Amino acid sequence: xxxxxxxxxxxxxxxxxxxxxxxxxxxxxxxxxxxxxxxxxxxxxxxxxxxxxxxxxxxxxxxxxxxxxxxxxxxxxxxxxxxxxxxxxxxxxxxxxxxxxxxxxxxxxxxxxxxxxxxxxxxxxxxxxxxxxxxxxxxxxxxxxxxxxxxxxxxxxxxxxxxxxxxxxxxxxxxxxxxxxxxxxxxxxxxxxxxxxxxxxxxxxxxxxx
Numbered sequence: 001x002x003x004x005x006x007x008x009x010x011x012x013x014x015x016x017x018x019x020x021x022x023x024x025x026x027x028x029x030x031x032x033x034x035x036x037x038x039x040x041x042x043x044x045x046x047x048x049x050x051x052x053x054x055x056x057x058x059x060x061x062x063x064x065x066x067x068x069x070x071x072x073x074x075x076x077x078x079x080x081x082x083x084x085x086x087x088x089x090x091x092x093x094x095x096x097x098x099x100x101x102x103x104x105x106x107x108x109x110x111x112x113x114x115x116x117x118x119x120x121x122x123x124x125x126x127x128x129x130x131x132x133x134x135x136x137x138x139x140x141x142x143x144x145x146x147x148x149x150x151x152x153x154x155x156x157x158x159x160x161x162x163x164x165x166x167x168x169x170x171x172x173x174x175x176x177x178x179x180x181x182x183x184x185x186x187x188x189x190x191x192x193x194x195x196x197x198x199x200x201x202x203x204x205x206x207x208x209x210x
Contacts, residue, residue: 011057014064015094021087039088042081046089049074054093064090106166110135119197123166131159131166134196138163141192143185144176152178154185156192 029039049070054060063070067086074081081089106123113121113135123140124131128147133140137160144155158174161167179185 008058008061010061014061015091018064018087018091018094021084022091025084025088039085041076042085043088043092045074045076046071046081046086047092050089050093051096055097057094057097060090060093060097103165103167107164110164110166120193121166123161133161133163133166134199135163137196137199138169139196139199140166141189141196142176143189145182149178152180154179154182156185156188158192 025039025043029036050060050063054063064086067081067083071081071086109121109123110133118135120132120134122130122132128145130143131140132143140159140161142155142157142159144157146153146155149155155176155178157176160169160173162169177185177188179188
């Protein structure tokens with residue numbers, strides 16, 4: 001589910017650049033024990049500071065544009081971080097920010113679906129993957145179209161999610177089933193949806209976190 005409204009148009013390009021920096025940093029550091037320790041210490045220090053003060057894409061882009069001012073406030077290994085270290089820290093923080101935004105979007109979708117009296121809510125939609133959750137139980141059906149699978153590219157998976165947030169619950173996933181024809185997968189999806197709809201929503205929740 002990609003909802004980029006209001007984000008600086010350079011965000012996606014910056015994330016690509018940060019991931020490239022991280023790949024370069026770790027590819028070098030992994031063959032040098034001391035270099036790895038220095039890199040890990042620097043990235044950890046910068047990332048810890050970012051987690052305290054950088055909460056939005058715009059704030060992270062501002063740090064990227066003027067890293068010197070941000071680093072000047074740090075002590076220890078982070079204060080002299082190289083551009084690759086800063087880029088690697090930005091890559092991690094960007095992933096965390098995006099995960100938080102995705103969670104907020106899921107919560108909003110769940111709330112809207114409940115307010116409208118719906119039974120299911122679409123939590124994620126994309127060309128290759130979509131996720132729908134049964135609001136009463138938290139059982140989610142995952143529709144997958146994998147163009148890299150030659151013989152059976154059409155998948156149907158199942159998971160159990162927290163009913164209020166759509167967060168995955170550890171150890172509550174299900175096996176995937178794969179089909180050569182999309183129509184067969186869609187028929188299996190319809191059958192499974194009907195089975196889930198028949199569950200007693202007034203009973204104990206499948207996704208009960210207690």
